[in-house]
Amino acid sequence: MRIAEGKYGYFDEQAREYVITRPDTPQPWYNYLINDQDYCALISHTGGGPSYHRSAKFRRLLRYRFNGVPADRPGRYLYLRDMEDGDYWSATWAPVLKPLESFSYRCRVGLNVQTIESEYHGIASSITYFVPPQHPAEVWLVELENRGAAPRRINTYSYAEFNFWGAMRDLLNLDNCPKCARYYHKDGVIVHDSYNDVGTGLDDMHWVKHFAGFTSSEKPVGFNTERQQFLGGIYRSEANPLVVETGQDTNFEGVGDYPICGLTHAWNLAPGRKVKFAFVLAMGDSLEEMYSHLELAHSLETIEHALAGVRSAWNGRLGALHAVTPAVQDFDPCVNTWNQYNSYMTAQLSRSISSYEWGAGRGLGFRDTLQDTMGAAHIDPRLARTRLLQMANCVYSDGIALHNYFPLTRSGDGKDFYDDHLWLPYAVCHYIKETGDLQILKEQVAFWDTGEKQSLLERLALCLDTTWRLRGE
Numbered sequence: 001m002r003i004a005e006g007k008y009g010y011f012d013e014q015a016r017e018y019v020i021t022r023p024d025t026p027q028p029w030y031n032y033l034i035n036d037q038d039y040c041a042l043i044s045h046t047g048g049g050p051s052y053h054r055s056a057k058f059r060r061l062l063r064y065r066f067n068g069v070p071a072d073r074p075g076r077y078l079y080l081r082d083m084e085d086g087d088y089w090s091a092t093w094a095p096v097l098k099p100l101e102s103f104s105y106r107c108r109v110g111l112n113v114q115t116i117e118s119e120y121h122g123i124a125s126s127i128t129y130f131v132p133p134q135h136p137a138e139v140w141l142v143e144l145e146n147r148g149a150a151p152r153r154i155n156t157y158s159y160a161e162f163n164f165w166g167a168m169r170d171l172l173n174l175d176n177c178p179k180c181a182r183y184y185h186k187d188g189v190i191v192h193d194s195y196n197d198v199g200t201g202l203d204d205m206h207w208v209k210h211f212a213g214f215t216s217s218e219k220p221v222g223f224n225t226e227r228q229q230f231l232g233g234i235y236r237s238e239a240n241p242l243v244v245e246t247g248q249d250t251n252f253e254g255v256g257d258y259p260i261c262g263l264t265h266a267w268n269l270a271p272g273r274k275v276k277f278a279f280v281l282a283m284g285d286s287l288e289e290m291y292s293h294l295e296l297a298h299s300l301e302t303i304e305h306a307l308a309g310v311r312s313a314w315n316g317r318l319g320a321l322h323a324v325t326p327a328v329q330d331f332d333p334c335v336n337t338w339n340q341y342n343s344y345m346t347a348q349l350s351r352s353i354s355s356y357e358w359g360a361g362r363g364l365g366f367r368d369t370l371q372d373t374m375g376a377a378h379i380d381p382r383l384a385r386t387r388l389l390q391m392a393n394c395v396y397s398d399g400i401a402l403h404n405y406f407p408l409t410r411s412g413d414g415k416d417f418y419d420d421h422l423w424l425p426y427a428v429c430h431y432i433k434e435t436g437d438l439q440i441l442k443e444q445v446a447f448w449d450t451g452e453k454q455s456l457l458e459r460l461a462l463c464l465d466t467t468w469r470l471r472g473e
Contacts (some may be wrong), residue, residue, distance in 0.1 A: 012108075014307065016337050017272060018106045020045045020107040022100065023093040028072040029107070031114045031356055032345045033131040033138060041138045042353060043114050043129055045107040047092035048075035053136045053283045055408035056352050058198050061212050061283055062163040063170065069093070076140060078127060079244045080120075083153040083266075088244045091125040091142075092116050095238035099148065111341055113307070121272030122148030123269070132306035133313070135293045137282035139303055145278075146269035153268055157244050158216070158279055160261040161227060165196035165210055167360040173197075183259035185223045185251075189215040189294060192259050193287070198409070208426070210283065211290040213263035217278040217297045217414060222249030224262030276302050298378040316404070317379045329423050343375030347383055363406035366391055366420045370427040377434040384431050388424075392445040394460050399466025402448055412427050412448070422467055425460040 003011040003438045007217040009020040020029060041051040042064070049072075050064035065073055072094060079096070081088040090096040093105050093116075104119040113130040128141040146152050152442045164170040179344040183192045185371030192212040197205050224230040224243055229250045232242025245250055249264050267275055280297040296302060311312075353359035371385055376416075377384040392413060394402040401421040403414025432438060441457040 003333055004038055009107075011333050013109070013333050016111055016314070017294055018109040018338075020109065021105070023105050023107070024100070028355060029109060029425070031115065032108050032349065033098075033112055033129060034348055035131045035133050035135075037134065039136040039138065040349065040353070041129065041131055042070050042355075044075065044355075045109065045114075045116070046072055046094035047074065047077055047127075047129075048072035048094065049114060050163065050353070050359070051138055051281070052359070053290050053355070055406065057406065058166050058196070058408055058439070059210065060163040060165060060167055060170070060359065061281065061284070063163040066356075074159070074238055075127065076389050077141060077159040077238065078125070078140070078145075079157040079159065079241070080123060080125065081155045081157070081244055082121070082123075083155055083247060086245075086247065087121065091118050091119045091127055093118060097239060109335075111318075112310050119147065123152060123154060124144065129308065130307055132296060132303075133309050134306075135282060135296060136284070137280055137296060139296065139306070140279040140281075141300075141303060141307065142277050142279070143274060144267060144269065145274045146271055149271055151268065151270050153266070154255070155221075155247060156261045156265045156267065157224070157241075158214075158261055159230070159241070160194045160281070161239065162212060162261065164194060166198065167358065169197055171360075175444065178257050181257060181259055182255050183225055184255070185225055186254050188223075188263070189213050189226075189291075190223065190259070190261055190263070191287070191290075192417075196253045201322075210281045210285065213290045213294050214263070214267065214279065214281045215294050215297050216263050216280070216302075217300055220263040221266045222251055222264035224250045224252065224264070225259055226250070226252050226254070226256075227258035227260045228258060230248050230262055231238055247310075276300060285296055290472070311432045325408045334349060335435045339375070342377055344379050344383075346372040347376035347387060348378070352420070363404050363412070364390070366394055366401045366403055366405065366419070367423050369405075370423040373427050374430045377431045381431070381435045381437070384435075388428055388431060388440065389443055389456070390446060391424060391427075392443075392456055393464065394448050395424070395445075395459060397447040397452070399462045403465075407472040418467070418470065421463040424463050428456065428460060 008025050011354040012019050023046050030044050033041040038054040042049040052060040057336050089098045108115040108116040117126045124147050131138050182194045184254045195207050195209050221348040228241045229252050230241050249381040282293035322390045325331050350364040351362050373384040373387045392404050396407050402412040405412045443456045444453040445459050446453050
């Protein structure tokens with residue numbers, strides 16, 4: 001059943017999706033793909049957006065240009081090229097932007113899943129993006145179909161830009177990052193292993209090496225590892241890359257400049273023929289760990305099973321609360337799906353990254369995170385409990401709370417926001433009402449400044465006493 005159908009799409013409540021029916025929306029429509037391994041992919045309705053593991057500030061895998069024009073660049077793109085006439089397009093509409101009169105488009109914004117469907121000149125494509133539950137990785141599951149009456153030779157070209165890990169490093173260290181970039185191609189895998197500085201400046205550098213890899217379930221016929229060579233110079237963009245325009249891969253294996261996820265595949269599609277394949281982008285703290293996660297690409301059956309696991313997990317979460325009211329077209333979809341989904345996402349991510357939060361200035365906001373757990377306690381009590389104890393450890397011995405907390409580096413900033421600490425007893429009270437978990441009050445939590453511990457119950461009393469102590473006349 002279509003609900004609230006408008007100019008750009010409608011709610012499909014049975015599938016728990018919002019279906020965007022035309023891509024030229026006033027603003028990019030974003031979805032979050034996350035898992036319990038702290039991997040997050042922010043993806044728009046045309047494939048744009050960054051991804052990161054554990055920290056949007058220090059461990060960002062894919063680049064995103066905020067305030068960019070056109071909006072929503074770069075992203076996770078798949079170009080298709082007709083090898084007979086040279087015509088090419090992108091499965092996500094952007095960045096090639098074919099005229100909508102000849103380009104059919106649907107984006108299904110789901111729960112931790114995003115599917116973009118398109119058709120152009122008889123070739124249909126579907127890309128389902130998701131983050132598998134047990135891997136710091138993301139998957140692009142692709143289906144192609146020849147719906148025409150004649151055989152077609154189609155090449156596909158993947159594209160995504162590796163970030164130079166740290167958000168600020170990628171933005172500011174242009175004298176260093178591109179010239180020290182390290183990446184290579186080996187046996188169908190593009191490896192990005194540039195160093196990352198997780199310090200705070202010239203006087204506090206801590207160089208570490210991360211490993212990211214990009215591969216596919218099918219053996220590629222070519223590859224492209226550097227952005228400017230793929231695009232064809234600084235006066236071209238993702239809209240008209242030279243490699244796709246000419247059909248000639250660079251097969252470049254050097255270092256330096258801007259690494260990308262570029263694998264090329266060739267398909268002979270008879271009328272009615274369908275093909276299915278997948279790309280996997282993964283991260284590891286060692287080469288061996290990274291490769292272990294890329295093994296997911298070796299089995300489409302395993303990938304399909306992981307996708308089914310994501311869908312099943314969300315059916316379970318949303319089964320905790322279901323409303324049936326007379327306002328079936330308006331109230332029920334919001335309460336049963338989207339408010340719960342958004343509450344869960346904010347409880348996971350707080351305000352760390354979005355289309356306007358750039359992922360370097362804010363981690364888990366103390367006040368924000370506690371508010372978010374109140375909306376998610378019934379969906380995922382385990383997540384709520386974890387967040388409550390994390391925030392309880394971010395209180396100074398005088399009862400005032402830290403304002404922002406970065407879990408990866410266990411650092412934080414901000415103080416003297418005099419309502420922050422009061423959200424802790426309020427949120428814990430709400431959690432106990434939802435779960436009956438009185439044992440949480442016995443958990444030992446440390447002070448942010450001294451490391452000394454007290455029970456959570458004592459911490460809640462301190463927070464309340466602090467406000468009473470600081471009352472005005």
